[in-house]
Amino acid sequence: MTTARDEILARVRSALSGVDRTPPLAPAPRIAAVPDLVGHFADRVEHYRAVVERCAAADLEATVAAALARHLPAGSGTVVVPDGLSFDVPGAVVDGAAGPGLTALELDRVDAVVTEAAVGVAETGTIVLDHGAGQGRRAITLVPDRHVCVVRAEQVVPDVPDALARLDPTRPMTWISGPSATSDIELDRVEGVHGPRTLHVVVVDPG
Amino acid sequence: MSGTFVGMPAFPTAARAALADTQLRHNLAHATGTIRAKRAAVVGEVEEWEELRLAGAAVKEAALRDLETHLVRLEESLTARGATVHWARDAAEANEIVARVARDHGVDEVVKVKSMATQEIGLNEALAEHGIAAWETDLAELIVQLGDDLPSHILVPAIHRNRAEVREIFLRAMGSVGRPAPADLTDEPAVLAAAAREHLREKFLRAKVAVSGANFAVAETGTLVVVESEGNGRMCLTLPEVLVSVVGIEKVVPTFADLDPLLRLLPRSSTGERMNPYTSTWTGVTPGDGPQEVHVVLLDNGRTRALADDVGRQALRCIRCSACLNACPVYERTGGHAYGSVYPGPIGAILNPLMKGTGDPQTDSLPYASSLCGACFEVCPVRIDIPEVLVHLRSKVVDGHRGDTVPKAEAVAMKAAAYAFSDSRRLGWVEKASGLAGRALTRLGRTTLPGGRSAAGRIPGPGAAAWTGARDLPAPPRESFRAWWRRTDGGRS
Ligand code: SF4
Numbered sequence: 060m061t062t063a064r065d066e067i068l069a070r071v072r073s074a075l076s077g078v079d080r081t082p083p084l085a086p087a088p089r090i091a092a093v094p095d096l097v098g099h100f101a102d103r104v105e106h107y108r109a110v111v112e113r114c115a116a117a118d119l120e121a122t123v124a125a126a127l128a129r130h131l132p133a134g135s136g137t138v139v140v141p142d143g144l145s146f147d148v149p150g151a152v153v154d155g156a157a158g159p160g161l162t163a164l165e166l167d168r169v170d171a172v173v174t175e176a177a178v179g180v181a182e183t184g185t186i187v188l189d190h191g192a193g194q195g196r197r198a199i200t201l202v203p204d205r206h207v208c209v210v211r212a213e214q215v216v217p218d219v220p221d222a223l224a225r226l227d228p229t230r231p232m233t234w235i236s237g238p239s240a241t242s243d244i245e246l247d248r249v250e251g252v253h254g255p256r257t258l259h260v261v262v263v264d265p266g
Numbered sequence: 267m268s269g270t271f272v273g274m275p276a277f278p279t280a281a282r283a284a285l286a287d288t289q290l291r292h293n294l295a296h297a298t299g300t301i302r303a304k305r306a307a308v309v310g311e312v313e314e315w316e317e318l319r320l321a322g323a324a325v326k327e328a329a330l331r332d333l334e335t336h337l338v339r340l341e342e343s344l345t346a347r348g349a350t351v352h353w354a355r356d357a358a359e360a361n362e363i364v365a366r367v368a369r370d371h372g373v374d375e376v377v378k379v380k381s382m383a384t385q386e387i388g389l390n391e392a393l394a395e396h397g398i399a400a401w402e403t404d405l406a407e408l409i410v411q412l413g414d415d416l417p418s419h420i421l422v423p424a425i426h427r428n429r430a431e432v433r434e435i436f437l438r439a440m441g442s443v444g445r446p447a448p449a450d451l452t453d454e455p456a457v458l459a460a461a462a463r464e465h466l467r468e469k470f471l472r473a474k475v476a477v478s479g480a481n482f483a484v485a486e487t488g489t490l491v492v493v494e495s496e497g498n499g500r501m502c503l504t505l506p507e508v509l510v511s512v513v514g515i516e517k518v519v520p521t522f523a524d525l526d527p528l529l530r531l532l533p534r535s536s537t538g539e540r541m542n543p544y545t546s547t548w549t550g551v552t553p554g555d556g557p558q559e560v561h562v563v564l565l566d567n568g569r570t571r572a573l574a575d576d577v578g579r580q581a582l583r584c585i586r587c588s589a590c591l592n593a594c595p596v597y598e599r600t601g602g603h604a605y606g607s608v609y610p611g612p613i614g615a616i617l618n619p620l621m622k623g624t625g626d627p628q629t630d631s632l633p634y635a636s637s638l639c640g641a642c643f644e645v646c647p648v649r650i651d652i653p654e655v656l657v658h659l660r661s662k663v664v665d666g667h668r669g670d671t672v673p674k675a676e677a678v679a680m681k682a683a684a685y686a687f688s689d690s691r692r693l694g695w696v697e698k699a700s701g702l703a704g705r706a707l708t709r710l711g712r713t714t715l716p717g718g719r720s721a722a723g724r725i726p727g728p729g730a731a732a733w734t735g736a737r738d739l740p741a742p743p744r745e746s747f748r749a750w751w752r753r754t755d756g757g758r759s
Pocket residue numbers: 535583584585586587588589590591613642645646647648649650
């Protein structure tokens with residue numbers, strides 16, 4: 060009995076018999092360089108109605124604390140951070156420090172998450188997480204309603220092809236361009252459906 | 267829950283019903299107008315747009331022309347990364363595979379990311395037969411599912427519904443399948459979105475099995491890519507223990523770097539954004555992060571038939587951005603349901619006949635659902651020459667009836683349509699005859715369609731109520747399309 064696999068591949072072969080298998084390539088164009096890459100990145104992120112601020116490396120912890128205070132109800136709120144975060148977030152629960160990490164139900168009761176990122180894409184205002192050290196499992200940046208994300212200036216690249224070149228495809232990735240949104244009702248863009256409804260990006264300038 | 271398109275009337279009949287629905291026309295004109303403007307703005311800021319289109323087309327063309335190599339490579343990469351690869355010749359095989367995975371885990375529900383492939387194969391209905399509920403989690407799909415309705419647009423399946431209708435559907439239907447909508451629900455889009463968030467969250471948190479499609483599948487690495495906005499995709503791809511992705515074989519791209527032109531082209535063409543809010547990629551199983559059991563179903567279901575068509579093959583480059591729908595003057599006025607398929611609009615008018623083959627009256631009518639104005643080609647990010655394929659398919663439809671001893675009514679109608687559309691001055695003449703053709707199609711429908719289906723009138727079968735319950739299928743209109751167009755400035759007044 061022929062398997063579905065063999066039959067589909069045979070159909071493909073017969074469909075393409077006599078067809079030139081190597082059509083001419085057309086390299087993707089590169090965009091012109093912008094003078095202020097990091098500023099451009101910040102503008103583009105802000106365009107999605109994310110909160111964006113820049114700070115010096117020395118002020119990072121204070122800036123993150125202020126961001127959390129701004130988005131959380133006064134004096135309350137639980138915060139989760141991934142294992143391996145390169146700075147300190149006082150009072151935060153560390154996911155996966157001991158054992159498998161919080162369950163989805165537990166994460167649903169967490170108010171905010173603080174992480175780092177792998178790459179920032181200036182042209183599209185995109186932050187890419189590859190869920191390595193300081194970024195955590197995918198679930199922790201998904202279930203809580205507020206995400207404070209730290210991007211370092213040297214992680215910002217001009218455009219999508221530069222990002223792809225820096226990233227390891229075998230890692231799971233999340234490309235984030237602004238807070239969760241939908242345009243499904245009369246094509247009216249509304250921020251916030253299932254992912255974090257608040258995205259606060261802190262861009263760290265080299266110290 | 268949501269209906270199917272089985273037994274839909276041919277395009278001319280269905281289009282007439284849609285044109286008579288003024289609310290539908292208003293919703294559509296508003297929505298497509300908005301999105302056209304957004305797209306034009308973000309495409310306009312890319313100086314190299316034409317080169318980018320060429321690059322996108324080249325990537326997809328290279329993948330298709332050497333499809334066997336890339337599919338085998340994809341299978342190897344996925345398997346090496348701990349995924350299980352299945353192959354499905356048709357819809358029934360694919361549905362069976364998904365149902366088997368769900369049954370193996372003893373679940374009676376799955377959560378779903380919006381996916382054209384799973385709609386195409388009627389997965390939700392097939393799972394329902396196995397006693398498994400498939401929850402749609404995309405907001406528009408949720409609206410369609412709760413409204414027991416049919417999708418009408420690739421990107422925004424509920425584009426035909428306005429906010430007041432959405433509120434009414436949520437209030438009426440949410441409670442019967444889970445957390446009810448709050449009693450004080452308003453018709454503000456933000457409030458409606460928040461109700462969907464609450465309603466679906468309990469489903470995300472408890473789901474064991476998720477079903478997705480994929481926008482792209484990278485042969486070299488085994489990486490699958492899902493492009494979305496709301497975060498429902500991330501929920502499905504991340505929280506459940508088991509993930510099954512149904513992926514059309516044309517979704518393959520050779521290398522990870524090849525994603526570049528496509529990830530730049532798709533969001534600008536689709537939602538009119540520089541980038542969509544969320545893109546997720548995963549490569550098999552990642553220990554400790556996300557689903558620990560990953561299945562990929564590689565689906566043919568007519569794709570190899572399209573591949574064999576030298577002119578039509580280019581349709582498989584489609585990245586489902588829906589720009590051609592939004593640009594199409596026919597779609598703007600008839601909406602998606604008139605096409606009788608999950609693939610509506612210009613791309614549906616070529617993809618359906620290419621994948622299903624010609625010969626069925628409903629499918630055969632689709633290549634005529636166009637004025638060949640060329641707007642679809644202009645906006646297509648992967649440069650599919652839809653008008654060229656339409657003309658090619660029209661000749662196939664006509665050829666298919668050449669041997670008929672007595673010309674079939676629809677063949678006569680099609681020839682008349684081809685004749686008329688090939689020269690707009692002839693349209694005035696055909697207008698007079700159209701009432702006749704419509705009646706001929708209706709008569710034909712009462713008697714001769716395969717499977718005992720009727721092409722007009724009350725339609726039997728699951729989901730048909732969604733169509734005929736809400737609208738009367740019409741007698742041929744008193745006013746012709748062109749006369750109506752002149753009188754109302756193309757539906758705008
Ligand atoms: S045919 Fe082109 S424009 Fe239409 S949905 Fe496909 S990619 Fe988009």
